[in-house]
Amino acid sequence: MQSGFNLCLDAVRRINSHGKSETGGVSRIAYTEKDRLARETLVEIMHETGFQVEIDEVGNIKGTRWGSRPSAPPIAVGSHIDTVPDGGKFDGILGVAAGLGAVLDVAERCPDHVNPLQVIVFSGEESSRFGVSNVGSKAVTGYMSLKDFFDHRDDQGISVFKALRDFGLSPEKADRSRILPSDMKAFFELHIEQGPFLDQTGIDVGVVEAIAAPTRLFLEILGESAHSGACPMDMRKDALAASSEIVLAVERLAKEESAFKTVGTVGDCKVFPGVMNVVPGRSSLKVDIRGIDGKSIDRVFDGLLKEMERISASRNVEIKKKVISRGEPVVLDGRLRWLLGQVCEDMEIGWTDMPSGAGHDAMYVASVIPTAMIFVPCVGGISHSSEEKVEIGRIRPGYRALVEVIYRLVTKDR
Numbered sequence: 001m002q003s004g005f006n007l008c009l010d011a012v013r014r015i016n017s018h019g020k021s022e023t024g025g026v027s028r029i030a031y032t033e034k035d036r037l038a039r040e041t042l043v044e045i046m047h048e049t050g051f052q053v054e055i056d057e058v059g060n061i062k063g064t065r066w067g068s069r070p071s072a073p074p075i076a077v078g079s080h081i082d083t084v085p086d087g088g089k090f091d092g093i094l095g096v097a098a099g100l101g102a103v104l105d106v107a108e109r110c111p112d113h114v115n116p117l118q119v120i121v122f123s124g125e126e127s128s129r130f131g132v133s134n135v136g137s138k139a140v141t142g143y144m145s146l147k148d149f150f151d152h153r154d155d156q157g158i159s160v161f162k163a164l165r166d167f168g169l170s171p172e173k174a175d176r177s178r179i180l181p182s183d184m185k186a187f188f189e190l191h192i193e194q195g196p197f198l199d200q201t202g203i204d205v206g207v208v209e210a211i212a213a214p215t216r217l218f219l220e221i222l223g224e225s226a227h228s229g230a231c232p233m234d235m236r237k238d239a240l241a242a243s244s245e246i247v248l249a250v251e252r253l254a255k256e257e258s259a260f261k262t263v264g265t266v267g268d269c270k271v272f273p274g275v276m277n278v279v280p281g282r283s284s285l286k287v288d289i290r291g292i293d294g295k296s297i298d299r300v301f302d303g304l305l306k307e308m309e310r311i312s313a314s315r316n317v318e319i320k321k322k323v324i325s326r327g328e329p330v331v332l333d334g335r336l337r338w339l340l341g342q343v344c345e346d347m348e349i350g351w352t353d354m355p356s357g358a359g360h361d362a363m364y365v366a367s368v369i370p371t372a373m374i375f376v377p378c379v380g381g382i383s384h385s386s387e388e389k390v391e392i393g394r395i396r397p398g399y400r401a402l403v404e405v406i407y408r409l410v411t412k413d414r
């Protein structure tokens with residue numbers, strides 16, 4: 001009998017035989033041929049290991065190993081197997097593969113389990129193709145409507161709706177795939193951290209407290225272009241100098257909230273006309289504020305609006321703002337988080353509570369089903385890159401915690 005952890009590593013390898021990129025990474029974009037092949041391989045592995053497979057209207061794959069009572073609510077594990085272009089071998093895939101292994105291990109340790117055990121693969125998790133993320137998990141939890149399927153398009157103009165249809169799915173019937181609170185007893189997602197914290201601290205397991213939802217702003221700073229030699233310093237309306245103050249304000253305001261784990265970033269700045277001897281007349285900034293404490297995010301947001309007013313007045317520039325998103329952080333299930341901490345203590349696994357700055361399928365599932373997330377370390381915190389790596393020895397503790405937590409939750413028929 002193959003051990004669950006070996007099945008997990010083997011499944012990662014087999015799924016990653018589809019979409020290998022030239023740089024050693026993986027390009028398996030949602031609803032493309034590579035994605036289809038990987039999904040077929042996954043279904044094959046599920047069949048080999050005793051799962052019954054169903055695929056819903058939006059392409060989520062659900063593998064079930066039945067317990068003694070089919071009507072009991074399943075305990076499920078899941079993640080995604082699509083990637084960004086030239087992405088890594090573990091982002092998403094590891095959570096699916098760990099689920100397969102964990103279900104096998106629990107079933108072997110507890111042959112008389114009552115609850116069905118499930119592995120779910122959510123389709124279209126990465127936003128790189130359509131500019132919208134988590135298509136599968138949003139559709140089943142009511143966060144994505146039919147209109148959204150038509151509105152979001154890829155570079156070729158293909159809508160999510162058409163891509164799903166071309167994939168042999170039925171997005172017009174997405175409603176039939178909705179999940180209800182009674183559909184699962186608990187949902188777990190194991191995922192690489194995609195940040196450097198666990199790698200640098202040597203802690204093996206992160207129990208995710210909450211998943212950040214970004215607050216995003218697009219700012220346009222309107223000053224006045226002028227000759228860089230002829231315009232005196234006190235007569236300028238320099239849009240880039242004003243933008244620089246805004247960038248530093250975002251950094252300072254977020255740093256003041258670091259105790260609440262809030263972060264703020266300006267990741268994009270454009271300057272017009274962008275010429276060496278012209279005082280910049282216009283610039284634009286993209287601001288991304290994230291955290292797991294709504295009030296802390298509000299303080300950074302409100303503080304930034306005040307700073308923008310001050311900068312606008314003192315520099316005599318106009319600042320136009322567009323709020324692109326204002327998401328609420330998702331707090332994961334307290335009881336499951338407590339149980340995971342307890343499991344790690346009992347197994348002498350080093351663990352910590354931590355936030356997730358990145359979005360995951362778990363954040364949508366959490367709106368319907370008690371949900372928890374386990375983070376495992378990735379080398380250097382590098383992800384969404386062909387450089388993404390894990391040390392096998394360092395993902396094993398997270399895997400063992402996943403097996404143990406499912407084992408403790410499953411009802412035994414004795």
Ligand SMILES: [Zn+2]
Nearest residue numbers: 080091092191
């Ligand atoms: Zn992922």
